[in-house]
Amino acid sequence: MGFIASLRREWRLLRARPFDLAMLTWVPWLAMALLCWIFAAGQPYRLPIAVWDEDHSALSRQLVRMLGAAPGLQVQQSLLNRAQAQDALERMAVYGVVHIPAGMARALKRGGAADVTLLHNAQLATASSLLQRDLRQVVGTLSAGARMQALAKRGTPGQALRTRIEPVKTQLVSLFNVSTNYEQFLAAALVPALVHILAMTAGAWGVGRELRDRTLGDWLGARACGPQVFAALVGKLALPACTLWLGAVAAQLYLAQLRGWAVAGSMAWVALALAALVLVSLAAGAALAGITLSLRMALSGAGLLSAPAFAFSGVAYPLLAMDSSARGWALAMPYTHYARLQLQQWQMGAPAAQTLPVVAGLLLATLALLGLASAGLARGLRRPERWGAR
Incomplete structure (x- = not known):
């Protein structure tokens, strides 16, 4: 045939x-x-997260507001303890839990450091990477603002603040798929x-x-x-x-x-x-x-x-x-x-x-x-x- x-x-x-x-x-x-x-949609937006705030300070409340303002995040719950955080993650009610430790604001006022922890399910690779990226940006902005405010109170000139905060900068140049x-x-x-x-x-x-x-x-x-x-x-x-x-x-x-x-x-x-x-x-x-x-x-x-x-x-x-x-x-x-x-x-x-x-x-x-x-x-x-x- x-x-x-x-x-x-x-x-x-x-x-x-x-x-x-x-x-x-x-x-x-x-x-x-x-x-x-x-x-x-192109990119995932408004990924639900929960906040476990043990500091209850003006600075921690500012951090929560900044997290809610980030386009990739949406604060859906406020948790009281570790058991609630574990339950929310296991039920997949949220993609991540941001833990703000007690005494964060006090440590920063004394010139010390504090750690903000993200608890997330790494099995969900895409959501986890987006949460980490947005949290780094938010915490980095908050940290830089707090550091600049502390230096300004100590008499550091305004023009020198940016150099003192970030003396070495990283420049990332995306060649293809710039918007990811x-x-x-x-x-x-x-x-x-x-x-x-x-x-x-x-x-x-x-x-x-x-x-x-x-x-x-x-x-x-x-x-x-x-x-x-x-x-x-x-x-x-x-x-x-x-x-x-x-x-x-x-x-x-x-x-x-x-x-x-x-x-x-x-x-x-x-x-x-x-x-x-x-x-x-x-x-x-x-x-x-x-x-x-x-x-x-x-x-x-x-x-x-x-x-x-x-x-x-x-x-x-x-x-x-x-x-x-x-x-x-x-x-x-x-x-x-x-x-x-x-x-x-x-x-x-x-x-x-x-x-x-x-x-x-x-x-x-x-x-x-x-x-x-x-x-x-x-x-x-x-x-x-x-x-x-x-």
Whole structure:
């Protein structure tokens, strides 16, 4: 069966099976829209915290007011003892508890020091890091103000106060994602990761379904040779490739145009790389089905390979911090290379020539995987006893 005949046959099958058609059209599109909506806020704001104030001084009350004024924090509770603090954290009623020790104001008036403690659940890594950042800023501002006031009372000239407080300053220069916005880098990276999972599953399902339903011979023809199998396979995968790619590009354009996250490099190059990712994912799923001649094994392999791809990509956890075995696994995954290309094009504005090897590598991997899938299916044609296996 040729490319056109296989394409038409797949379209008739999808029209007759609404569930299969939904998994290639509106279900993935809805999932991508949900991802974009989840990260629409950009940054978490007004994270609930509690205050355990044992000082009960004007300075501690000022600190509580400053905590409530910080955009990332919201003081929801005032606690009386350690038991209440532990209970609030264990119930997850708050993300953190700020402990103000007794005698803080008195110690500062005498020229001493005091420690303000943040009790937080480090399991919630994102919330914990944001709480620590905002608390450092608030306490640092309060501490600097108290120190400047004490120095002023001792007769230190106003022009020398800032130098005395902070003689050495740290200057941090953010080059990309200056606002540290989760929508800009996380939503844009998760959409292709989701498409990678869906495409690999679609490739495994589309080919494995023919084996399960004992229709492999009807699809390919009893005497199909290698080139004919290859053409029929490409025709079968053409429809899911188009629907998944169009949905992913629409989501990326939404982030780039409607949400204002302008692409520093070339959006066309990102779309081309995304097409290569969809193709290699479909080919990988089809190869699993062709090699194993089992729908169940193909779907299991697709989940095993695609589901952890984002975790190994270097977006969430630094790739260079992984050990050699984990890094080798990450570099074997196509999504890792696509994610790097997208970051280079979207945020860094890298020249297209720098990312050309990634696109070329993904396309070569697609051809190799399609060849493996075709060889496996040609072998499966000669083994009808394997048809019908789950």
